[in-house]
Amino acid sequence: xxxxxxxxxxxxxxxxxxxxxxxxxxxxxxxxxxxxxxxxxxxxxxxxxxxxxxxxxxxxxxxxxxxxxxxxxxxxxxxxxxxxxxxxxxxxxxxxxxxxxxxxxxxxxxxxxxxxxxxxxxxxxxxxxxxxxxxxxxxxxxxxxxxxxxxxxxxxxxxxxxxxxxxxxxxxxxxxxxxxxxxxxxxxxxxxxxxxxxxxxxxxxxxxxxxxxxxxxxxxxxxxxxxxxxxxxxxxxxxxxxxxxxxxxxxxxxxxxxxxxxxxxxxxxxxxxxxxxxxxxxxxxxxxxxxxxxxxxxxxxxxxxxxxxxxxxxxxxxxxxxxxxxxxxxxxxxxxxxxxxxxxxxxxxxxxxxxxxxxxxxxxxxxxxxxxxxxxxxxxxxxxxxxxxxxxxxxxxxxxxxxxxxxxxxxxxxxxxxxxxxxxxxxxxxxxxxxxxxxxxxxxxxxxxxxxxxxxxxxxxxx
Amino acid sequence: xxxxxxxxxxxxxxxxxxxxxxxxxxxxxxxxxxxxxxxxxxxxxxxxxxxxxxxxxxxxxxxxxxxxxxxxxxxxxxxxxxxxxxxxxxxxxxxxxxxxxxxxxxxxxxxxxxxxxxxxxxxxxxxxxxxxxxxxxxxxxxxxxxxxxxxxxxxxxxxxxxxxxxxxxxxxxxxxxxxxxxxxxxxxxxxxxxxxxxxxxxxxxxxxxxxxxxxxxxxxxxxxxxxxxxxxxxxxxxxxxxxxxxxxxxxxxxxxxxxxxxxxxxxxxxxxxxxxxxxxxxxxxxxxxxxxxxxxxxxxxxxxxxxxxxxxxxxxxxxxxxxxxxxxxxxxxxxxxxxxxxxxxxxxxxxxxxxxxxxxxxxxxxxxxxxxxxxxxxxxxxxxxxxxxxxxxxxxxxxxxxxxxxxxxxxxxxxxxxxxxxxxxxxxxxxx
Numbered sequence: 001x002x003x004x005x006x007x008x009x010x011x012x013x014x015x016x017x018x019x020x021x022x023x024x025x026x027x028x029x030x031x032x033x034x035x036x037x038x039x040x041x042x043x044x045x046x047x048x049x050x051x052x053x054x055x056x057x058x059x060x061x062x063x064x065x066x067x068x069x070x071x072x073x074x075x076x077x078x079x080x081x082x083x084x085x086x087x088x089x090x091x092x093x094x095x096x097x098x099x100x101x102x103x104x105x106x107x108x109x110x111x112x113x114x115x116x117x118x119x120x121x122x123x124x125x126x127x128x129x130x131x132x133x134x135x136x137x138x139x140x141x142x143x144x145x146x147x148x149x150x151x152x153x154x155x156x157x158x159x160x161x162x163x164x165x166x167x168x169x170x171x172x173x174x175x176x177x178x179x180x181x182x183x184x185x186x187x188x189x190x191x192x193x194x195x196x197x198x199x200x201x202x203x204x205x206x207x208x209x210x211x212x213x214x215x216x217x218x219x220x221x222x223x224x225x226x227x228x229x230x231x232x233x234x235x236x237x238x239x240x241x242x243x244x245x246x247x248x249x250x251x252x253x254x255x256x257x258x259x260x261x262x263x264x265x266x267x268x269x270x271x272x273x274x275x276x277x278x279x280x281x282x283x284x285x286x287x288x289x290x291x292x293x294x295x296x297x298x299x300x301x302x303x304x305x306x307x308x309x310x311x312x313x314x315x316x317x318x319x320x321x322x323x324x325x326x327x328x329x330x331x332x333x334x335x336x337x338x339x340x341x342x343x344x345x346x347x348x349x350x351x352x353x354x355x356x357x358x359x360x361x362x363x364x365x366x367x368x369x370x371x372x373x374x375x376x377x378x379x380x381x382x383x384x385x386x387x388x389x390x391x392x393x394x395x396x397x398x399x400x401x402x403x404x405x406x407x408x409x410x411x412x413x414x415x416x417x418x419x420x421x422x423x424x425x426x427x428x429x430x431x432x433x434x435x436x437x438x439x440x441x442x443x444x445x446x447x448x449x450x451x452x453x454x455x456x457x458x459x460x461x462x463x
Numbered sequence: 464x465x466x467x468x469x470x471x472x473x474x475x476x477x478x479x480x481x482x483x484x485x486x487x488x489x490x491x492x493x494x495x496x497x498x499x500x501x502x503x504x505x506x507x508x509x510x511x512x513x514x515x516x517x518x519x520x521x522x523x524x525x526x527x528x529x530x531x532x533x534x535x536x537x538x539x540x541x542x543x544x545x546x547x548x549x550x551x552x553x554x555x556x557x558x559x560x561x562x563x564x565x566x567x568x569x570x571x572x573x574x575x576x577x578x579x580x581x582x583x584x585x586x587x588x589x590x591x592x593x594x595x596x597x598x599x600x601x602x603x604x605x606x607x608x609x610x611x612x613x614x615x616x617x618x619x620x621x622x623x624x625x626x627x628x629x630x631x632x633x634x635x636x637x638x639x640x641x642x643x644x645x646x647x648x649x650x651x652x653x654x655x656x657x658x659x660x661x662x663x664x665x666x667x668x669x670x671x672x673x674x675x676x677x678x679x680x681x682x683x684x685x686x687x688x689x690x691x692x693x694x695x696x697x698x699x700x701x702x703x704x705x706x707x708x709x710x711x712x713x714x715x716x717x718x719x720x721x722x723x724x725x726x727x728x729x730x731x732x733x734x735x736x737x738x739x740x741x742x743x744x745x746x747x748x749x750x751x752x753x754x755x756x757x758x759x760x761x762x763x764x765x766x767x768x769x770x771x772x773x774x775x776x777x778x779x780x781x782x783x784x785x786x787x788x789x790x791x792x793x794x795x796x797x798x799x800x801x802x803x804x805x806x807x808x809x810x811x812x813x814x815x816x817x818x819x820x821x822x823x824x825x826x827x828x829x830x831x832x833x834x835x836x837x838x839x840x841x842x843x844x845x846x847x848x849x850x851x852x853x854x855x856x857x858x859x860x861x862x863x864x865x866x867x868x869x870x871x872x873x874x875x876x877x878x879x880x881x882x883x884x885x886x887x888x889x890x891x892x893x894x895x
Binding site for chain 1: 494495496497498499500501502503504505506507508510519520521522523524525526529532533536540543544545546573574577593595631632633634637638639641676706707708710785786787821822824825827829830832834835836838853854856857858892894
């Protein structure tokens with residue numbers, strides 16, 4: 001891994017030589033290891049390093065952006081970037097602007113309880129091999145995938161307001177899955193854990209591996225749920241994915257700041273859910289996958305209430321969207337790497353606890369579905385579709401038959417209003433995957449919530 | 464080169480290969496109906512595989528100064544890698560080299576492309592002043608080079624031009640309509656047709672229609688058919704066949720689908736940026752039929768899974784510089800039928816035409832099961848599109864659909880790496 005603490009010419013000098021409204025230079029260097037087991041054997045081992053950076057320039061309301069992986073071309077890239085921004089002749093109503101912020105300086109680093117760079121490769125290899133054996137623990141398991149990954153990087157940020165920031169990042173995690181098969185029925189099951197920290201994140205995941213193998217085999221016998229409208233209790237992980245996908249993306253101001261129709265819908269103070277619904281994005285939560293010490297616009301993260309007591313109370317901003325809307329930046333400008341453009345993204349997004357117990361939710365349900373975890377999901381802002389990992393029928397508050405492939409769909413606004421009960425058992429989830437937007441994927445985020453009861457959810461299936 | 468041989472020679476290596484990928488691109492981005500930014504991206508990277516005593520280690524870097532370290536790391540990891548019984552191929556170019564490249568890529572002109580973009584946006588705004596339009600236009604060129612211990616030192620260049628436009632309209636009752644279109648090619652293209660096409664799609668969707676749940680005819684235009692075909696062909700990947708997660712494992716030569724279903728993997732397809740003369744492991748590319756008249760005839764594979772399955776490699780090894788190869792398709796080309804699509808629509812008394820899905824491919828696709836929300840879909844009544852259906856889903860099994868009755872149009876389109884006709888399934892499970 002390269003160190004750039006004494007890079008010349010100093011990026012601040014390069015920036016100050018550019019005649020423009022605003023400029024930023026970001027670069028990083030990192031190195032990582034990954035080990036993948038699949039089926040009964042190792043699939044691949046690799047370790048490598050990469051470095052790169054970018055310059056972004058705002059001139060006369062237009063952006064230029066140049067990325068590179070050879071840091072030595074930084075100065076010429078900056079000049080080229082200015083030229084590109086100058087090619088655009090933006091009309092008065094077509095200009096980009098950014099919200100000014102004071103200079104920010106600082107140096108941040110993640111802490112590792114157990115430094116993964118000093119763990120012998122052999123030990124990482126044995127740990128993940130052990131998990132893979134557990135994933136293979138039934139004769140019905142057709143194949144598995146067990147991945148270990150760690151990456152350590154140094155990231156530098158400079159802007160024309162005099163900000164100079166550095167972040168030494170350590171990220172580690174495992175991603176585990178089993179695929180069970182019985183004749184033509186093929187059933188995968190997956191779980192993953194990750195976060196900012198050291199090798200401790202990867203340790204002690206044997207139980208997780210066993211659960212995955214058991215669920216994949218159990219689900220072979222499960223049936224699909226008939227399609228229709230149901231009352232649904234979602235578990236913490238599904239609640240988290242729901243709020244990330246269905247509402248979090250809607251709160252990203254880059255979809256709102258220049259769209260009058262969206263502004264009409266996303267009016268602060270408008271009712272979006274019941275009184276007890278609170279939705280929060282918080283990039284300051286150390287350790288969680290979506291943690292950031294500062295965003296890729298040089299802004300400190302914060303705790304942003306998106307929904308407070310059922311009312312729309314905030315949104316996620318970059319400095320560009322905040323500038324346009326006359327609101328404050330929230331520290332949500334994020335790029336997947338120093339070579340990508342910062343865009344408005346979530347960090348750690350969750351639904352706050354309610355006052356009910358989990359038992360209250362089940363006791364209140366005569367007939368419905370308990371849906372757990374998730375396989376995937378997508379949203380177009382108004383509508384969403386999620387596949388939950390598995391679920392159970394509920395009769396008179398009691399868990400019954402196991403179902404697989406429960407695909408929930410609905411209108412975001414109606415569904416939020418239909419949340420009728422919130423439990424007090426919030427949990428947060430990360431994982432080696434992440435969020436995708438604008439071709440930048442997977443960006444580390446976390447999400448969570450308590451168990452919640454939602455009425456009238458559309459579930460796809462045979463009639 | 465000699466230095467690599469020297470480092471590797473010290474470690475009793477059986478073989479090695481090195482891939483070098485470089486590229487540069489100029490994306491122009493319009494957001495919210497206005498020009499937003501001009502971007503330039505440059506990248507280069509190297510990946511090396513070294514096989515020592517049958518086991519492969521891998522490392523990568525994007526910094527030429529880190530090259531020696533990369534080689535040493537790959538060697539040191541080799542003891543942990545998988546047992547692999549193949550050697551990289553010898554390859555020499557004889558005759559002219561096929562390249563997914565057009566010299567006309569140099570005619571890309573930033574100012575001209577910005578004008579083209581403005582023109583699309585202005586035409587659509589004239590019709591729908593409240594529309595929000597995002598438009599991306601990009602040009603890229605690149606080169607891949609592969610060197611291996613069997614003596615290959617081969618390279619080809621590529622060019623890529625792409626545009627896509629997405630129009631969003633939100634009506635007073637918060638109904639959101641999002642329509643997108645795009646294309647990719649080897650050289651700058653005109654997209655004059657875009658505004659009219661998008662406007663027509665938007666106008667057809669302004670009336671919201673409802674229809675009851677049940678089995679209903681489903682018509683897929685090429686854009687939607689391409690995403691379905693992507694899932695359907697997943698099981699033809701040699702890796703999933705070997706792992707036993709493919710429904711086609713052990714089914715070579717069996718009739719799985721309707722007679723009308725014939726699909727090729729065509730790496731030499733002219734005009735497609737997804738074509739290549741040889742794959743990322745240096746195996747010569749050739750056209751192969753994957754499904755012929757409904758019969759599974761061939762899987763695609765890289766060197767590793769060819770070795771494991773004891774079959775010849777098919778020239779489908781794919782990788783970035785920072786990853787080991789894995790089997791992947793080049794261009795998937797589905798044969799068409801004999802009916803013009805206009806006639807297919809006319810023949811539907813009540814049905815759905817689905818353009819864009821939400822969540823397709825997010826369920827347990829290994830079994831062919833799918834369940835997708837309808838992002839943009841139209842109701843067809845008595846052979847005419849009468850409005851948009853929304854807040855509804857289709858749920859079915861792709862293998863069942865492609866093995867049952869289906870009608871294919873004579874017209875076909877390449878949508879990204881998939882070339883497909885219009886497809887009509889007579890009865891698909893619809894939940895409204």
